Amino acid sequence: MKIKQNYLKGKSVFIVSLLVIGITILTVYLTGINYNRSLTSNLYLSLGIIATSLFLFMTYGLYKGIGLIDNFPKFRNFKRGDIMGNASPTFDTPSIDVGDGIGGLILSILLWIGMTILIIVLLIVLEAVFWFSLFIILAMLYWIFFRALKFVFSKSKDTKGDIGISAVYSLTYTVLYVGWIFGIVYLTEIMK
Template sequence: MTSNLYLSLGIIASALFIFMTYGLYNGIGLIDNFPKFRNFKRGEIFMQSGAFPDLPNTNVGDGIGGLILSIFLWIVMTIIFIVLLIILEAVFWFSLFILLAMLYWVFFRALKLVFKRSKDTKGSVGISIVYSISYTALYIGWIFGIVYLSEIIR
């Protein structure tokens, strides 16, 4: 398994190295055009108190009244369950969007730090390679270290 991880990380590191070397050699710059989002405040969307309301206790009796009340409660609970599933789906998609936005921000910031040097390295292969090797070692090297330590500990 670790040899597979080393191979995969080697391919990723090689691709990252080539990409950064090419970008630094050609003087590529990044433009921050990510949309700005409204800052949400705590308690703005949900209840202000943060407490869940008390639900009534429903003891269903025997007979026809209990049967009708059970069917009614079954329909109400089905509707509540469907609404909760819709809310869960919305939360899932919102969480996925936030995760993708965070990954975009991390990768954008990381590459912005690299391509900030493109003014100095434009047209110079040697300096571009030196910067690319150092940033590749920083961005991928710690993952190699984790894989190596997991192999030693095992």
Template sequence: MKFPQRYFIDTKLLSRSTVGIILLVIICVWISGQSSHRSLFQNSVISTSILGTAFLLFISLGLYYGLKLKDNIGHVLTKENIKKLSDKTPEIGSIDFDGPALGDGIGGIIVSIIAWIVISIVLVFLLYFLGIFFWVVVLLFTAMLYWIFFRALRLVFKNSKYCRGNLAKSLGLGLFYSFLYLSWIYGIIFLVNYLL
């Protein structure tokens, strides 16, 4: 069979479609499990099995057709991304807080005002630092998933020059890499179910 020189898939397109497919499968399995009263463990195993089968087919066919990934996402965790996301933290004027009523009279009013100011300042600093922390954690998690999934996939598809047109070799390597990618997920599911 004659194949074109190379197939390239954009990493950005692949990452968006992967997230969409994962969410769609999980939601469909969860909705279908509502009527049959499946447990979270059963839904997790079914979802992972469906996604694992799709992943096996994707890798095997990608190796068979000589698929390559084109990295067009770049670095996820940069100073500019952290700065851009930290700008989304709440500003001082966006907090509306009503302090507790401390009593009648001038003493209660003064204590209420002081408590309101102190609590507002503490909340502003907490929201600011927790906002930065939240976005940095989101960026770190995204960078981790990107490296684990897409960088490793690029390494997998470097074997496509050896597997192009050879279905047995493509399926063998697809099974091997699918086992490597999915065994730890199954391990976590079974550990959580039987140990906790």
């Protein structure tokens, strides 16, 4: 008899996880203002809540035998130099002598307007690069997060119906996935 396995969509799990992390951090920091907790205490509390949520989610998923389906859109494989090429921009700023008198004044105003427009265009390009970079970072986080949970839930066929082994696997992976962040915070606190 074949046992039917339930599946969660990876994209949905990732979005819900980002929301949980964001709400947890926001709640901890907003309540931390009222209790005068330090930044490190708030970080420990946030990480503790996130680790507990991750542990409970993985334990439940392993106990129920849940798997993950990758439904994230596929991206074109980018090669080095595809977007900007291998050239780095090198240019010297020109020095313009506008002269004296009314002609120099008008030319100075036109140059000022031109430079303002150029700066606005460069800021728009910088904003586009920022949002593209943020998108790439989120895509990398999704891939890492999805691969990590997919690896954990690959054990769900072995742990289905056994809460003890599900909890052991979940605790192990929670320590691996969140423990290093605790370690970084602890080392930072020691080095102060």
